[in-house]
Each structure stands twice: as C-alpha cells, then as structure tokens.
Amino acid sequence: MARMRTSNGTANLIPAEVGNVRAVKHGIWSERVLAPRIEAYRERLLALPHIAEVDEAAVDECSRLLARIEAVDADIDERGHFGKRGARSLLEHRARLSRELRAWLGALGALPSARADWTAKLTRGSLNNEIRARLAAVTEREARQ
Numbered sequence: 237m238a239r240m241r242t243s244n245g246t247a248n249l250i251p252a253e254v255g256n257v258r259a260v261k262h263g264i265w266s267e268r269v270l271a272p273r274i275e276a277y278r279e280r281l282l283a284l285p286h287i288a289e290v291d292e293a294a295v296d297e298c299s300r301l302l303a304r305i306e307a308v309d310a311d312i313d314e315r316g317h318f319g320k321r322g323a324r325s326l327l328e329h330r331a332r333l334s335r336e337l338r339a340w341l342g343a344l345g346a347l348p349s350a351r352a353d354w355t356a357k358l359t360r361g362s363l364n365n366e367i368r369a370r371l372a373a374v375t376e377r378e379a380r381q
Contacts, residue, residue: 273303286345286354294344301337305330 267274277299281287287295308330312323342350361369 267300270300270303270307273306274299277302281344281346284344284346291344294340298337298340298344298346301333301340305333305337308333 281295308326341347345351345354
C-alpha cells in the first residue's frame with residue numbers, strides 16, 4: 237500500500253481506535269476510564285438500607301469521588317513521587333476530593349457520625365410529644381394546688 241503524501245506531512249499518522257486510552261495516566265478526569273468503578277460504588281451505596289430514590293444524585297457524586305480517589309491512590313502507588321510537583325499536586329487534589337466526599341457521605345448518612353446523629357434524632361421525642369409532656373406536667377401541678 238502506497239503512502240499518500242500530503243502538504244502538511246500527516247500521511248503517516250494513524251487515527252486512534254475507538255476507546256483509545258493510550259495517553260491516560262491516572263484517569264481521574266476520564267468518566268470513561270472510571271465508569272466501571274463508579275458503577276461498582278454506585279451499586280454499593282444504593283444497597284444501603286436508608287438510601288432512597290431521591291438520594292441518587294448524591295450517590296452518583298459520592299461514586300465519582302470514590303472512583304477518583306481510588307485512581308489517585310493507585311497512580312501514586314504505581315508511580316510514587318514523580319517530578320517536582322507531580323505527587324504533591326495529586327496529594328493536594330486527593331485531599332480536596334476527600335473533603336468533598338466526607339461532606340457528601342455525611343449528607344447521605346453514610347458516615348458513623350451522621351448515623352449517630354440520625355439515631356439520636358429518632359430516639360428523641362418530637363416537638364409535639366415534648367409540648368404535650370410539658371403541658372401535662374403543668375396541668376398536673378395546677379391540679380395539685
């Protein structure tokens with residue numbers, strides 16, 4: 237097969253195949269690369285007993301963050317410290333992702349502290365019950381006088 241000569245010298249360039257990931261380093265910016273991990277985390281979070289259909293947007297966000305954190309960790313484990321700012325930049329990004337994840341997991345009630353707060357609120361009486369109890373106490377005190 238003869239090569240065609242072009243004026244810009246691109247005759248020897250071969251287009252990348254569909255789904256090309258040759259240039260991907262860690263993949264934290266590629267939804268396509270992270271898609272399998274995102275879906276795995278999504279399924280695990282949706283399986284939590286207190287997650288409702290209305291929580292799906294938060295579940296999706298948590299899944300993306302978990303997959304990105306996993307990709308950063310894997311890249312640092314694989315390549316270690318690289319360049320002057322490479323690892324530090326990834327570690328700083330990981331810290332930001334972790335803070336964001338902690339906030340989303342707290343909102344979903346998927347952190348131990350969030351579940352403890354939720355349990356405390358459930359075991360505490362409602363405002364209506366509190367008002368009725370205080371009113372009964374006042375009524376009883378007035379009846380004794």
